[in-house]
Amino acid sequence: MVADPQRGQRGTNGSSGPTDQGTPDDLKPQSDEAHSAFTPPLGVPYPPLPEDEHPTSEFALPKGLKPEAPAEQEGSAFVAPGSTTGQTPLPAPVGATAISAAFTPPHGIPVIRLTKEAPWQDRMRTMLRMPIHERPVPERLERADEETGPAIPRVLDMTLRIGEILLAGGEGAEDVEAAMFGVAHAYGLERVEPTVTFTLLSISYQPSLVEDPVTASRTVRRRGVDYNRLSAVFRLVDEITSEGITLEEAYRGLAEIRRNRHPYPSWALTLASGLLSGAASMLVGGGALVFFAAAIGSMLGDRLAWLASGRGLPEFYQFVVAAMPPAAVGLFFGLAHSNVQASAVITGGLFALIPGRALVAGVQDGLTGYYITAAARLLEVGYLVVGIVVGVLSVLYVGLQLNPALKHLNPEQAFKLYNQPLVQIMASMLLALAFCVLLQQERHTVAFATINGGVAWIVYGALTVTAGFNEVPSTAIAAGLVGLFGQLLSRYRYASALPYVTAAIGPLLPGSATYFGLLNFAQGHLIEGFSSLIKAASLALAIAVGVNLGSEVARLFLRAPGVEEPGAGRRAAKRTRGF
Numbered sequence: 243m244v245a246d247p248q249r250g251q252r253g254t255n256g257s258s259g260p261t262d263q264g265t266p267d268d269l270k271p272q273s274d275e276a277h278s279a280f281t282p283p284l285g286v287p288y289p290p291l292p293e294d295e296h297p298t299s300e301f302a303l304p305k306g307l308k309p310e311a312p313a314e315q316e317g318s319a320f321v322a323p324g325s326t327t328g329q330t331p332l333p334a335p336v337g338a339t340a341i342s343a344a345f346t347p348p349h350g351i352p353v354i355r356l357t358k359e360a361p362w363q364d365r366m367r368t369m370l371r372m373p374i375h376e377r378p379v380p381e382r383l384e385r386a387d388e389e390t391g392p393a394i395p396r397v398l399d400m401t402l403r404i405g406e407i408l409l410a411g412g413e414g415a416e417d418v419e420a421a422m423f424g425v426a427h428a429y430g431l432e433r434v435e436p437t438v439t440f441t442l443l444s445i446s447y448q449p450s451l452v453e454d455p456v457t458a459s460r461t462v463r464r465r466g467v468d469y470n471r472l473s474a475v476f477r478l479v480d481e482i483t484s485e486g487i488t489l490e491e492a493y494r495g496l497a498e499i500r501r502n503r504h505p506y507p508s509w510a511l512t513l514a515s516g517l518l519s520g521a522a523s524m525l526v527g528g529g530a531l532v533f534f535a536a537a538i539g540s541m542l543g544d545r546l547a548w549l550a551s552g553r554g555l556p557e558f559y560q561f562v563v564a565a566m567p568p569a570a571v572g573l574f575f576g577l578a579h580s581n582v583q584a585s586a587v588i589t590g591g592l593f594a595l596i597p598g599r600a601l602v603a604g605v606q607d608g609l610t611g612y613y614i615t616a617a618a619r620l621l622e623v624g625y626l627v628v629g630i631v632v633g634v635l636s637v638l639y640v641g642l643q644l645n646p647a648l649k650h651l652n653p654e655q656a657f658k659l660y661n662q663p664l665v666q667i668m669a670s671m672l673l674a675l676a677f678c679v680l681l682q683q684e685r686h687t688v689a690f691a692t693i694n695g696g697v698a699w700i701v702y703g704a705l706t707v708t709a710g711f712n713e714v715p716s717t718a719i720a721a722g723l724v725g726l727f728g729q730l731l732s733r734y735r736y737a738s739a740l741p742y743v744t745a746a747i748g749p750l751l752p753g754s755a756t757y758f759g760l761l762n763f764a765q766g767h768l769i770e771g772f773s774s775l776i777k778a779a780s781l782a783l784a785i786a787v788g789v790n791l792g793s794e795v796a797r798l799f800l801r802a803p804g805v806e807e808p809g810a811g812r813r814a815a816k817r818t819r820g821f
Contacts, residue, residue: 394456397429398445400492402460404475405436405443407499410465411472412599412740415612418443421475424483425492440618467599468682469741474499476738504682508548511680515594516541518676518748519568523590524669525699526754531582536590539571543591558629565595565633573641585757588634593673593753597626598785599681599744605786606793631760638764661707670699670749677745687741690731694746698724702750713777717750718784718791724750725792733796743789752781 282288405422409415415438422436422445436445444459478495481487487495506514516537520528523536543564550560568591576584604619674695678688698720705716728743759774 394431394447394449395458396489397426397431398447398456398458400429400489400496401425401436401445402443402458403496404479405438405445406460406462407471407475409438409443410462411468411475412465412603412744413472413738414603414610415439415607415615416610417738421479424479428483428486429489438612438615440615467680468504469687469738469744470505470682470684471499471502473684473687473737473741474502476736480736505685506679506682512541512544514676514679515544518594518673518680519590521590521669521673521676522593522749522753523586525666525673525749526586526589528583528586528590532586532590535571535575535582536568536587539568539587539591540594542567542571543595558625561595561626561629562633565591565630566637568592569634569637573637576641577645585754585761589753589757592630592634592756593748593751594680595626595630596751596753596756596782597623598747598751598782599740600626601782602744602747602786602789605783606790609787609790627756630756631763634757634760635764638761642764661703663703666703667696667699671696673748674745677748678741681741681745683741683745687737691742691745694724694727694731694742695749697727698746699749714780714784717781718788720750721747721785721788722792722795725789726796727792728789729793729796739793743793747785747789750781750785752778755781 401422404425405418408418408421413421418438419436422438422443423434426434426436426445426447431447433448434445435447437443441462442459443462444457446455446457448455475496478492478499481495482492519540520533520537523532528536543566546567547560547564550563569588572584572587572591575582575587600619601623604616604623606616607613607619608616671692674692675688677695678691683691701723702716702720705711705719706713724743724746725739728739728746731742732739755774755778759771759778762768762771762774
């Protein structure tokens with residue numbers, strides 16, 4: 243029997259069909275290679291051919307399985323977690339994962355927000371008291387590709403110019419550093435360190451760890467009292483740090499501040515000096531004639547000091563010549579054997595010369611950790627006081643040589659307590675008003691400072707006369723209230739506290755203790771003289787410490803900006819902790 247060739251060929255290619263009926267031997271394949279392993283067995287129909295091939299990937303999801311939920315988006319270090327995403331937080335890490343999370347949280351490091359509703363002094367002071375690695379970076383403004391930020395040297399120059407005006411105006415070293423840091427931080431300089439000493443300002447900026455730092459410095463050679471300009475600079479710093487004005491606008495504002503004239507002319511300053519001395523003489527028991535005598539002596543001393551300043555004499559000699567006319571006027575009334583209290587005339591003249599502003603600033607710098615600046619300022623106060631001593635002692639010595647038993651110069655008058663509350667309150671407010679004019683304050687601050695000075699004298703008189711307290715703690719408490727009210731007013735107006743504080747401490751200055759100490763020296767009573775001068779120094783230090791304590795109490799109870807975490811406290815001043 244001969245096989246059909248077509249059937250044999252189909253069987254060989256693996257596409258066999260129904261074969262003819264034959265013997266069982268004909269149905270067996272000849273070998274294993276006779277048919278394909280993928281050939282359907284006999285009786286099984288061929289599967290339908292696919293209309294079109296659909297190749298799939300080995301990563302394709304099989305049918306019947308649901309896709310997994312998308313992984314949670316990784317948090318950013320610049321966005322507070324859980325605030326805007328609306329996602330559920332991840333479970334707490336366990337084991338080794340918890341160790342790494344203790345250093346870097348899964349959503350990044352929490353952002354440190356310094357709210358701009360707080361005064362810039364508090365915000366910048368908070369940043370200065372932070373360690374460098376904890377300080378928040380400046381807010382980066384989105385700029386176009388072709389737009390660049392301000393040049394670094396110009397930013398440093400603006401920072402130094404602002405610091406120069408503040409330091410020359412008598413501002414504390416910490417507030418000057420805070421202002422410099424705030425200006426540099428507002429213009430995008432992150433790693434910047436300002437440094438303030440008595441006459442030198444410097445600022446250093448390091449762009450990165452691999453780039454060279456840029457350092458600039460400026461020397462303060464001339465210092466003058468102008469609280470009007472000081473307040474204007476504070477407003478400019480507030481505009482830079484809070485409103486984000488451009489560098490060009492800041493330069494224009496600073497140039498306008500420098501061009502502005504003083505609010506009071508020189509003749510008004512001379513009259514204010516006489517008014518101050520007259521009011522001070524009324525505090526210690528002087529009448530109308532004593533008022534005019536003290537005013538005339540103080541105005542003569544002021545004119546002589548202006549003349550010495552115009553000739554270029556140092557400030558020490560200016561105080562020497564300014565202290566002579568009041569002492570000479572008092573000596574004249576003593577030699578004339580009149581009923582005028584010569585001691586009240588001289589005491590009133592000393593009130594206008596005691597450097598209370600520099601003393602308060604020096605003690606404040608020492609309490610906040612700026613010891614070099616504090617030592618330099620206190621040394622300056624010492625030189626100025628020595629100038630006053632030389633001027634007064636030279637006149638008193640001449641008078642005592644002419645008449646050893648001068649009338650109304652007896653130190654025993656110091657123990658006669660003068661108690662006229664209404665007259666003394668009016669005199670203290672008049673004295674504070676005159677101080678405001680001498681300090682070139684803005685007119686809207688004069689009323690607050692005048693009232694603050696009257697309150698200080700009321701507290702002092704109530705403690706010393708009514709309660710019987712010692713003069714030193716009474717002075718410290720009254721000065722503390724002055725510092726507290728001044729700090730509150732400055733925070734309310736976003737301005738410096740000096741215009742509200744410096745003039746208000748005028749009635750508390752130790753003029754009478756200083757005078758009687760100098761008189762005892764002129765008469766040869768060294769022990770009594772040293773005792774009176776030590777008392778004067780104690781009262782001066784009580785004023786300075788009280789003002790600083792009052793300011794710190796105001797900051798202590800008012801919320802300071804910082805890290806928005808529960809239990810975050812206010813940082814201490816800086817540098818030392820006693821070990």
